[in-house]
Amino acid sequence: MEVEAPQVSTWEGYVNWRNKPALRGRHGGMLAASFVLVAEILENLAFLANASNLVLYLKQYMHMSPSKSANNVTNFMGTAFLLALLGGFLSDAFFTTYRVYLISALIEFLGLIVLTIQARDSSLKPPMCDQDTSCQEVNGGKAAMLFAGLYLVALGVGGIKGSLPAHGGEQFDEATPSGRKQRSTFFNYFVFCLSCGALIAVTFVVWIEDNKGWQWGFAISTISIFVSIPVFLAGSATYKNKIPSGSPLTTILKVLIATLLNSCTYKNTSSAVVNMASSPSNSHFGRIELNQETVKDSTTTETPTRQLKFLNKAVTNKPRYSSLECTVQEVEDVNVVLKVLPIFACTIILNCCLAQLSTFSVEQAATMNTKLGSLKVPPSSLPIFPVVFIMILAPIYDHIIIPYSRKVTKSEMGITHLQRIGFGLVLSIIAMAVAALVEIKRKRVATHSGLLDDPTKPLPITFLWIAFQYLFLGSADLFTLAGLLEFFFSEAPIRMRSLATSLSWASLAMGYYLSSVIVSIVNSVSGNSTHKPWLDGANFNDYHLERFYWLMCVLSGLNFLHYLYWATRYKYRGLGTTNE
Numbered sequence: 001m002e003v004e005a006p007q008v009s010t011w012e013g014y015v016n017w018r019n020k021p022a023l024r025g026r027h028g029g030m031l032a033a034s035f036v037l038v039a040e041i042l043e044n045l046a047f048l049a050n051a052s053n054l055v056l057y058l059k060q061y062m063h064m065s066p067s068k069s070a071n072n073v074t075n076f077m078g079t080a081f082l083l084a085l086l087g088g089f090l091s092d093a094f095f096t097t098y099r100v101y102l103i104s105a106l107i108e109f110l111g112l113i114v115l116t117i118q119a120r121d122s123s124l125k126p127p128m129c130d131q132d133t134s135c136q137e138v139n140g141g142k143a144a145m146l147f148a149g150l151y152l153v154a155l156g157v158g159g160i161k162g163s164l165p166a167h168g169g170e171q172f173d174e175a176t177p178s179g180r181k182q183r184s185t186f187f188n189y190f191v192f193c194l195s196c197g198a199l200i201a202v203t204f205v206v207w208i209e210d211n212k213g214w215q216w217g218f219a220i221s222t223i224s225i226f227v228s229i230p231v232f233l234a235g236s237a238t239y240k241n242k243i244p245s246g247s248p249l250t251t252i253l254k255v256l257i258a259t260l261l262n263s264c265t266y267k268n269t270s271s272a273v274v275n276m277a278s279s280p281s282n283s284h285f286g287r288i289e290l291n292q293e294t295v296k297d298s299t300t301t302e303t304p305t306r307q308l309k310f311l312n313k314a315v316t317n318k319p320r321y322s323s324l325e326c327t328v329q330e331v332e333d334v335n336v337v338l339k340v341l342p343i344f345a346c347t348i349i350l351n352c353c354l355a356q357l358s359t360f361s362v363e364q365a366a367t368m369n370t371k372l373g374s375l376k377v378p379p380s381s382l383p384i385f386p387v388v389f390i391m392i393l394a395p396i397y398d399h400i401i402i403p404y405s406r407k408v409t410k411s412e413m414g415i416t417h418l419q420r421i422g423f424g425l426v427l428s429i430i431a432m433a434v435a436a437l438v439e440i441k442r443k444r445v446a447t448h449s450g451l452l453d454d455p456t457k458p459l460p461i462t463f464l465w466i467a468f469q470y471l472f473l474g475s476a477d478l479f480t481l482a483g484l485l486e487f488f489f490s491e492a493p494i495r496m497r498s499l500a501t502s503l504s505w506a507s508l509a510m511g512y513y514l515s516s517v518i519v520s521i522v523n524s525v526s527g528n529s530t531h532k533p534w535l536d537g538a539n540f541n542d543y544h545l546e547r548f549y550w551l552m553c554v555l556s557g558l559n560f561l562h563y564l565y566w567a568t569r570y571k572y573r574g575l576g577t578t579n580e
Contacts, residue, residue, distance in 0.1 A: 013494075014170070014240040017098060022240035028171040033186050035235025036168035037193045042228035043105070043164070044197030046112065046221040047157050049205035051077055052198075052383055055362050057214055061119075062146065063126050063135040066543075067523070067536050070359035071516045077355070078512030080154035080161075081505040087162020088502030092248050096241040097167035097498055100159055105229050108156025112222040114149030118142070120215035156225075161505040165190055166498040169489045170242050177412060180490075184413075185398055187486040191478055192394040195387045202383045210378040248333075248496040255334040258324045333493040336573060337500065340491055343484075343570065344503045346563035347421065349556055350428045350480055351511020352518065354473055356435070356552075357383060359515070361466055363540055364442060368463040377463070385467040386474015393478060417487035418567045424480030425563055429556040431472035436549035438465045443546065452541050491573060522548060 011022040022028065050057075054076070058069040087104060091097040118124040124142055129135035138146060168186050173179030209217035365379035405414030445461040446452045484504040492500030519535050526544070527533030534544040 011240045014242055015096075017236040017239060017241065024173075027238060027240040028173070029238070030171075030182055030186070032171040032235055032238035032240070033168045033182075035232060035238070036164060036171075037186075037189055039101075039228045039232040040164055040190060040193045041197040042224045042231060043108075043157075043160050044194050045201050045205070046108065046197075046225040046228070047080070047153070047201075048198045048383075049201035049209075049217060049221045049224070050112075050115070050153075052202050053206050053209055053217070053362075053378070055359055056366065056379070057209075059363075061125055061214065062138040062143075063129065064137055065536075065538060066363055066540055067519065070363070071519065073359055074355050074512040074516045076150050076154055078509040078516070079151065080157040080509070081507075081512065082509030083155055083158020084162035084502040084505035084509070085158075085499065087159035088166065088499035089162075089247070089249065090159075091163045091166060091498035092244060092496055093246055094244055096244065097163040097170065098236075098239060098241045100163035101167060101232060102229065104156045104159025104163065105225055105232070106156070107159065108153050109222060109225050109229075111149050111152025111154075111156060112218055112225060114145065114152065116215055116218035116222055118145050118149065119213070119218050158505075162502040163498060165485050165504075166489065166501045167239070167241075169486075169497070169501070171240060174490075180412065183490075184402070184486060187482050187489070188394050188398040190485065191482040192391060194481075195390040195394070198383060198387045199391065202381045202387065206378045206381050242494070242497075245495045248493075248499050251330050251495075252334050252337060254324055255326050255331055258326050261324065333496060336491060336493055337496065339570065340488060340500070340503070342566040343418070343421070343487070343563075344507055346425070346559060346566060347480060347484060347507045348510040348514060349552075349559040350425055350476060351508045352514045353428045353432055353511075353552055353556060354477060354508070355512045355515035356549075357386075357470060357473055360535075360545055360548075361435070361469060364439065364545070365463040365466045367446075367459055367540055368442065368461050368466070369458050370463045379463065382463070382466055382470050383474070385470045386477065389471060389474055390478045393475070394482075397478075416572075417483045417490075418570060420479045420483030421487070422560070422563060422567060424476040424478070424483065425556070425560045427472050427476035427479070429553060429560060431469050431476060432549050432553035432556055434472060435469035436546045436553060438469060439546040439549060441465065443541070446541050453539065518551075519548075522551070 009024040011024055011027060014022040014027070016022045016027055051073070055069045055073045058064045058072055059066060062069075064072065087100055091100045095103075124145060126136050126138045126142065165187070168190060169183055172183040172186065174183065205217050205220050208220065361382065362379050365382055368379075370377045370379055402414045406412065408414075442459065442461060442465070443452075445459050449460055451457050451459055481504060484507065485501060488500040488503050489497055523533035523536050527536065532542065534547055537543070
């Protein structure tokens with residue numbers, strides 16, 4: 001008598017790396033996510049090793065002005081993070097997050113090779129200048145090579161940021177409380193691993209760049225991103241990969257167009273608006289064009305909502321064009337996406353403040369005394385303060401604060417995503433006020449020491465004063481980024497998760513771009529025939545940076561009030577969440 005083999009349960013809607021059904025107990029879980037975390041350490045090391053110090057490289061070796069160097073850095077980093085939307089889109093629509101990561105890592109690897117070659121060969125850089133010769137800014141083919149390398153890196157970084165967090169988040173069973181708790185732990189440790197890579201980048205690699213040469217710094221980054229590929233591949237047998245379900249942007253556009261057309265065509269038939277939770281007998285309203293395997297595995301994210309009721313018009317009447325026919329589920333998906341967009345918009349100003357850490361804050365520190373005893377600390381190593389603080393706070397938050405808050409609030413989350421984000425926004429306001437006060441002190445020391453007009457000599461004030469603004473902004477980054485990643489992932493429809501998670505990085509991108517725009521506007525408004533612009537010129541001591549920081553403080557305060565308006569009205573849709 002033959003004994004039937006026990007049935008193995010599958011992760012429905014997911015496949016393994018061989019494109020076969022993923023199995024419960026064999027695929028997914030914290031083991032699979034651990035490979036993602038290690039890969040993130042290596043990837044962020046490669047990215048931040050150059051980004052944190054790039055403003056000085058452009059100024060000292062490519063002979064750009066301080067403001068132009070700052071704008072180029074913010075544009076580069078903004079582009080890298082904005083391209084995360086492309087990575088997320090491709091992961092949801094056509095490829096798996098697994099494949100998008102591998103392709104993106106190879107693209108970043110090629111970009112770093114280009115930058116390494118240019119940094120090593122003096123003929124590919126503008127000639128060195130001294131007191132007897134004027135500095136020639138990089139141009140022509142040399143500039144083309146520089147920006148080709150930078151934006152290849154940006155493309156690779158964008159693809160990685162758009163796929164790796166979602167890939168890790170997909171490894172957990174969200175249908176169970178333990179799975180959701182593990183997922184929350186993963187996102188906390190994802191930020192922790194970001195900081196681990198950053199710690200190595202802003203200490204060891206920055207020291208190498210400043211003391212041994214930039215070619216060595218770029219080479220370390222190149223090796224790091226290359227090593228991340230076999231590390232990521234080592235976890236292939238444990239991963240479960242979500243099956244792509246078509247373009248989420250197509251769904252969004254279709255629903256919005258159908259809503260608009262039906263509003264215009266049937267504006268007098270408002271009484272026909274249906275209750276989206278009913279009408280099971282109507283084949284048009286009841287039909288959901290969705291992979292059934294995906295539906296079964298997405299019970300925590302498919303709860304119908306009743307907000308943004310104007311979208312109901314997309315399914316109220318049969319459209320004139322069959323291609324615009326929408327299902328109830330498609331309308332629900334777009335409903336959720338539109339609900340999270342105001343939260344996304346409210347984090348852009350925070351990231352505009354964060355942009356100052358890699359631009360003006362570095363240039364501030366470069367004018368100060370950077371010695372600690374006999375050790376001369378590179379200004380670009382200043383991010384070590386928030387990085388170390390995040391590495392200490394992240395485990396405390398996950399293992400002490402969250403369990404305690406769960407007992408107090410009697411909820412699964414303990415501290416909600418929106419509460420974490422809001423706390424980060426408050427810290428950014430404090431950070432900008434502290435930055436303004438520190439700059440006032442730095443300028444006062446420059447005036448009293450007679451070095452205001454001589455930017456070549458370090459001021460008799462320790463660079464550790466700059467650490468305060470780094471500390472507050474770094475803390476803000478921990479709460480906001482981890483909160484945003486988990487918020488977008490858990491709230492988004494399962495078919496749009498990679499794209500939604502990418503909004504966290506897109507917010508960073510918008511912040512960097514907005515920083516460049518604000519600098520340009522400030523210079524345009526403040527400069528005239530009798531007054532120099534606040535943030536322009538070769539002598540950094542002539543800048544009115546304190547006024548710029550006060551402006552950012554005011555904007556951050558107004559932004560927080562805007563955030564409160566939307567956060568207090570937001571209704572969570574996942575299990576185990578509450579906004580009370």
